Amino acid sequence: xxxxxxxxxxxxxxxxxxxxxxxxxxxxxNIIEDCARHGIRAISPWRDQVAAAGLATVSKLIRTHGxxxxxxxxxGMFTATDGAGLKAAHDDNLRAVDEACELHATxxxxxxxxxxxxxxxxxxxxxxxxxxxxxxDGIAALLDYAKAHEMPLAIEPLHPMYAFERACINxxxxxxxxxxxxxxxxxxxxxxxxxxxxxxxxxxxxAQIKRAGKDRLLAFHVCDWLTPTTDLLNDRGMMxxxxxxxxxxxxxxxxxxFAGYSEVEIFSSNNWWQKxxxxxxxxxxxxxxxSV
Amino acid sequence: xxxxxxxxxxxxxxxxxxxxxxxxxxxxxNIIEDCARHGIRAISPWRDQVAAAGLATVSKLIRTHGxxxxxxxxxGMFTATDGAGLKAAHDDNLRAVDEACELHATxxxxxxxxxxxxxxxxxxxxxxxxxxxxxxDGIAALLDYAKAHEMPLAIEPLHPMYAFERACINxxxxxxxxxxxxxxxxxxxxxxxxxxxxxxxxxxxxAQIKRAGKDRLLAFHVCDWLTPTTDLLNDRGMMxxxxxxxxxxxxxxxxxxFAGYSEVEIFSSNNWWQKxxxxxxxxxxxxxxxSV
Numbered sequence: 001x002x003x004x005x006x007x008x009x010x011x012x013x014x015x016x017x018x019x020x021x022x023x024x025x026x027x028x029x030n031i032i033e034d035c036a037r038h039g040i041r042a043i044s045p046w047r048d049q050v051a052a053a054g055l056a057t058v059s060k061l062i063r064t065h066g067x068x069x070x071x072x073x074x075x076g077m078f079t080a081t082d083g084a085g086l087k088a089a090h091d092d093n094l095r096a097v098d099e100a101c102e103l104h105a106t107x108x109x110x111x112x113x114x115x116x117x118x119x120x121x122x123x124x125x126x127x128x129x130x131x132x133x134x135x136x137d138g139i140a141a142l143l144d145y146a147k148a149h150e151m152p153l154a155i156e157p158l159h160p161m162y163a164f165e166r167a168c169i170n171x172x173x174x175x176x177x178x179x180x181x182x183x184x185x186x187x188x189x190x191x192x193x194x195x196x197x198x199x200x201x202x203x204x205x206x207a208q209i210k211r212a213g214k215d216r217l218l219a220f221h222v223c224d225w226l227t228p229t230t231d232l233l234n235d236r237g238m239m240x241x242x243x244x245x246x247x248x249x250x251x252x253x254x255x256x257x258f259a260g261y262s263e264v265e266i267f268s269s270n271n272w273w274q275k276x277x278x279x280x281x282x283x284x285x286x287x288x289x290x291s292v
Numbered sequence: 293x294x295x296x297x298x299x300x301x302x303x304x305x306x307x308x309x310x311x312x313x314x315x316x317x318x319x320x321x322n323i324i325e326d327c328a329r330h331g332i333r334a335i336s337p338w339r340d341q342v343a344a345a346g347l348a349t350v351s352k353l354i355r356t357h358g359x360x361x362x363x364x365x366x367x368g369m370f371t372a373t374d375g376a377g378l379k380a381a382h383d384d385n386l387r388a389v390d391e392a393c394e395l396h397a398t399x400x401x402x403x404x405x406x407x408x409x410x411x412x413x414x415x416x417x418x419x420x421x422x423x424x425x426x427x428x429d430g431i432a433a434l435l436d437y438a439k440a441h442e443m444p445l446a447i448e449p450l451h452p453m454y455a456f457e458r459a460c461i462n463x464x465x466x467x468x469x470x471x472x473x474x475x476x477x478x479x480x481x482x483x484x485x486x487x488x489x490x491x492x493x494x495x496x497x498x499a500q501i502k503r504a505g506k507d508r509l510l511a512f513h514v515c516d517w518l519t520p521t522t523d524l525l526n527d528r529g530m531m532x533x534x535x536x537x538x539x540x541x542x543x544x545x546x547x548x549x550f551a552g553y554s555e556v557e558i559f560s561s562n563n564w565w566q567k568x569x570x571x572x573x574x575x576x577x578x579x580x581x582x583s584v
Binding site: 115118119121123126127128132159160161163164165168170171174200201202203225227228229230232243244245 | 420
């Protein structure tokens, strides 16, 4: 297992972690400068942040600082109520692949979607099996394009508490079943993003990480599970502040062949998003050394 | 599949659903009278409520009204930091079996416990595998006593969002693996309680209900998953108000041989616990007919 205690060579910052500073939304260009100033070598930006700053501007800034992208957040949201909605999702995902290529991302992360409308509080139906079927079809259709553009797709299983609203792929096993079905020959064209927040509860996690293997382990996201957790979405903890044994999980990842970045992805409306970026990034660097 | 549309013969009320009325904690004796007045045939009371009212008093009142117990809530919480803690949990669980017998409960429901101390915000460690091992040992030790007293034990897999604080058994598959390991000959001595709130997200739910079969399907709990859910514990919805396809899951239960009660278990600090018991019970009866 790699020794992270001496430097932060393998730390990546998911830009959601500092998208709000002292409660205020920040432009991605500022976030990139903040990261570069802290000697951070990799980031994972969100599409809406890239769109707001301009793809060309972001692409240029990333190259200026020599930053790698441990992933691009995010494609997916494949589910819809009709053919037009499914096509719109597909078209949008093609653009996400193009952007990920332009930014030289390691992979395009897929948050696959739940029941259509549920995120807005108005689910169109209750048939989660139908959503799962649409997700399967959506990934299959996107995979051809992604393969042609050599952009790996990383299915991110989301915690089961998001099954209905955000992503109906909820375990690593389920994600790998999709990989087996749609890309049976293996390889890295279709793999997974393992986020400890979403998966640490899973009694099958170690076995499924082993099953995934080096080729399909495309990303590793870290933060911590707080007890108590006061908000279902925006109360993630800094590594070391919660109950997840992150080094153990990273050990499983590395035993399976993963040698990429540990990407910090924290949504925290009442804590980290209320602080300045230097405090947040300094803490990420410190905890990367002690608690990842 | 049984037709529930004409009456509420198979409705049971988990007494947590009306434990607070207009925001005020109610004595179990009142709750029992409320249920009896509404023609409800079965309840599932909580141990703390029984203790507060007195076991003998509750037992007598239940018999007076001819109420069945679809379950007794709850044994479990097997995890601890030392031998004394493990023994205290075991001893307490023996008493829970005794009480369940006195009340002629169908089963004793087990909420197995998470990381010791985590529920109070001070987890003693981060080793969920250790907790799972303690749970396994705790159920094994309790099973002998429960068998001798002919009280079935129903492992309730809790939603993965409760893995660290309340119960480290989080899928039906995991619960059934424990059943297979500890009671390989099958039968109803060790089985499961299937709660739609905890399990509806699970892509393997249908298959695992089938695997469980009639003997091990000891209880069926219903409520609904609201979108958005505003509290991790106390924001459960009334059947029909959320996104769970409850009739589909009941169909799977009945196809596997289950023919017991549909037990309504709702924790709802901002909604149902703020109403009077008649409104809540009338709604449970109505929704039992239309949405279960």
